[in-house]
Amino acid sequence: MNLYQASHQWASRPADQRFTSLTELHDHAVSIREHSHAKCVSSRAIAAQPVDGDYKALQVVGPNGAPVNVSNWAFGQLAARAGAPAGYLRDLPAPVAADCLNYGLQVARDVSDIGILLYKNGGEPELRAATGPNYGRIWNSVITGALIQRFGDGVTGDFRVPGEFGKAVTVTKDNTTLYASDRDMFVFLADEQHRIEIPNRRDGQPGSMARGFFVWNSEVGSATLGISTFLFDYVCCNRIVWGASDYNEVKIRHTSGAPDRWLEDVVPAIRSYANSSTGSITKAIEDARAAKIGDHDAVNAFLAKRFTRSQVGAIQAAHKNDEGRPIETLWDAATGITAYARGIQYQDDRVKLEREAGRVLDMVA
Numbered sequence: 167m168n169l170y171q172a173s174h175q176w177a178s179r180p181a182d183q184r185f186t187s188l189t190e191l192h193d194h195a196v197s198i199r200e201h202s203h204a205k206c207v208s209s210r211a212i213a214a215q216p217v218d219g220d221y222k223a224l225q226v227v228g229p230n231g232a233p234v235n236v237s238n239w240a241f242g243q244l245a246a247r248a249g250a251p252a253g254y255l256r257d258l259p260a261p262v263a264a265d266c267l268n269y270g271l272q273v274a275r276d277v278s279d280i281g282i283l284l285y286k287n288g289g290e291p292e293l294r295a296a297t298g299p300n301y302g303r304i305w306n307s308v309i310t311g312a313l314i315q316r317f318g319d320g321v322t323g324d325f326r327v328p329g330e331f332g333k334a335v336t337v338t339k340d341n342t343t344l345y346a347s348d349r350d351m352f353v354f355l356a357d358e359q360h361r362i363e364i365p366n367r368r369d370g371q372p373g374s375m376a377r378g379f380f381v382w383n384s385e386v387g388s389a390t391l392g393i394s395t396f397l398f399d400y401v402c403c404n405r406i407v408w409g410a411s412d413y414n415e416v417k418i419r420h421t422s423g424a425p426d427r428w429l430e431d432v433v434p435a436i437r438s439y440a441n442s443s444t445g446s447i448t449k450a451i452e453d454a455r456a457a458k459i460g461d462h463d464a465v466n467a468f469l470a471k472r473f474t475r476s477q478v479g480a481i482q483a484a485h486k487n488d489e490g491r492p493i494e495t496l497w498d499a500a501t502g503i504t505a506y507a508r509g510i511q512y513q514d515d516r517v518k519l520e521r522e523a524g525r526v527l528d529m530v531a
Contacts, residue, residue, distance in 0.1 A: 167409075167410045167504045167507050167508050167520055168406055168407060168408050168409070168410060169396065169406070169410045170407075171352075171354075171380055171407075172354040172380065172405040172406070172407060173405045173406045175352045176343070179345045183345050183346060183347045184339040184342050184344070185342060185344040185346065186327075186337045186338060186344070187320050187337070187344070188313055188314050188319050188353070189314060191320075191344045191351070191353070192307060192310035192313075192314055194346060195305070195306035195307035195309075195310050195346060195351070197287070198285070198307070199305050199307045201286055201287040202283055202284065202285045202294065203284045203285075204281065204282070204283045204284075205282060206282070207228060207280055207282055208277060208278075208279060208280075209247065209278050209280050210271070210277050211228060211229045212228060212244075212271055212280065213226070213227045213264075213272070214226055214227075214244070214263070214264040214267040214268055214271075215264050216259075216260035216261045216263075216264050217260065220260065221259055222259070222260055223260055224241070224260050224263060224264055224267075226244070226293050228282070232291075234284060234290070234293050235290055235293065236293045237294050237295075237348060237349075239294070239295070239348070239349050240292075240293045240294055240295050240296050241256070243295060243297065243386075243387065244293075244296045245267065245270075247271065247280060247296060248267045248270025248271045248274075248275065249270045249275060250266050250267065250270050255267070279298075279299035280298075280299070281296070281297040281298060281299050281300075281301050282295065282296055282297075283295040283296075283297075283303075283385070285348075294385075294386050295385070295386035295387055300422040301387060301421075302422045302423060302424030302425055303424075303425075304385075304391050304418075304420065304428050306351045306385055308428070309351070309381060310351075310353075312433060313353060313381065316440040317440060320355055324357045324359060324360060325355040325356065325377075325440070326355060326356070326357075327341070327344065327354070328343060328354065328356040328358060328378065329401070330401065330402065330403050331400050331402060332358060332376075334358070341403070341405075343405060348386070349388045350383065350384040350385075350386075350389050351382065351384075353381045353382070354378065354380050355378065355379060356376055356377065356379075356398070357376060358376045361374035361444070362374060362376070362397065364451060375397040375398060375411070376398055376400075377444075378395070378396055378398055378401075378407065378410075379393060379395045379396070379439060380394045381436075387420060390418060391420065391432065392415060392416060392417040393416050393432050393436065394414065394416075395412075395413075395415075395435070395439055396410045396411065396412055396413045396414070397410065397411050398410040411500070412523070412527060413517065413520035413521065413524055414521065415517070415521060416431055418431060450530060454495065454496045454497035454500065455495055455497040456495065457495055457496040457530055458494060458495055459494065459499065465482070465492070465493050465494070465499070468499065469481060469482070469499065472522055477506070480506050481499075481502045481503055484502055484505035484506040484508075484509070485501060485502030485505055488502075488505050496526055499523075499526050500523040500524075500526045501523075503520075503523040504519070504523050506519065507519035507523070
């Protein structure tokens with residue numbers, strides 16, 4: 167299986183959203199937090215108005231009467247709360263769009279609380295987010311701080327911005343895997359120095375794999391908080407992760423309990439991953455290779471509990487095509503699942519299959 171999440175980030179991020187170390191990314195996240203202010207206001211206390219002399223620009227006036235600019239993302243959130251399609255409103259003249267928003271917020275919809283996030287750093291203030299009142303914000307700076315505590319600056323420690331085809335490179339904005347904008351952040355680090363030796367990697371030949379992980383978050387509601395861990399062969403120049411396996415993922419929605427779940431779920435996962443030795447991973451792989459499922463009927467029954475009939479046949483065929491023999495062990499089952507996943511068109515479906523492969527490996531005592 168190949169992972170394209172980092173490649174999509176690499177292909178779409180402008181220069182000002184790229185960072186060459188975790189410390190640089192952390193300083194940026196801290197500055198954003200220090201200049202942001204969150205509070206809840208009534209939907210009746212918010213009004214949109216056109217900017218004088220600008221046919222398309224809108225501002226929002228809050229309870230204190232001071233106008234603030236609106237980010238593209240926050241405009242979409244306000245439009246959703248007003249019950250109006252954001253894409254349509256963006257094409258309207260600013261005075262008409264303002265009337266539509268105000269009608270939705272103050273007349274058509276019941277009164278409700280809105281969680282607003284304001285940002286001001288020298289220039290005019292800006293509305294960054296307009297969420298529900300129970301939005302559980304986890305600040306990017308909290309996440310980057312935790313990553314620095316465990317992994318250092320992301321360029322000199324064991325876990326760092328990955329190289330190219332397994333070879334270390336000087337980290338620049340062109341090849342970095344550390345990104346953040348006013349909407350979200352994404353981090354990809356890997357330990358390519360301490361590779362895991364696997365005696366029967368492919369077609370009976372030995373090989374090695376590296377450990378890697380993604381972390382992503384949004385302070386404004388555009389994405390969940392999540393961390394995924396995996397093993398992989400190498401990362402190419404356009405940041406595609408090749409030959410990935412053992413993909414595991416933890417996601418946390420930004421509900422009111424999200425900050426507590428960050429402490430309960432994600433921080434321990436980061437700590438465990440940082441402290442785990444390559445030896446323990448190698449042992450887990452060896453144990454999975456030794457964990458026999460049973461005969462052909464037992465393998466069919468094992469897979470049938472987790473997949474449809476057509477998927478069971480496809481998984482078995484994918485494994486036999488790659489390895490030249492039928493599935494016999496838990497490791498075989500996991501590699502068969504990932505081999506089948508490579509042919510799935512949609513990424514979400516591929517990731518679901520990879521998660522199931524990870525659960526199979528978790529069954530090793």
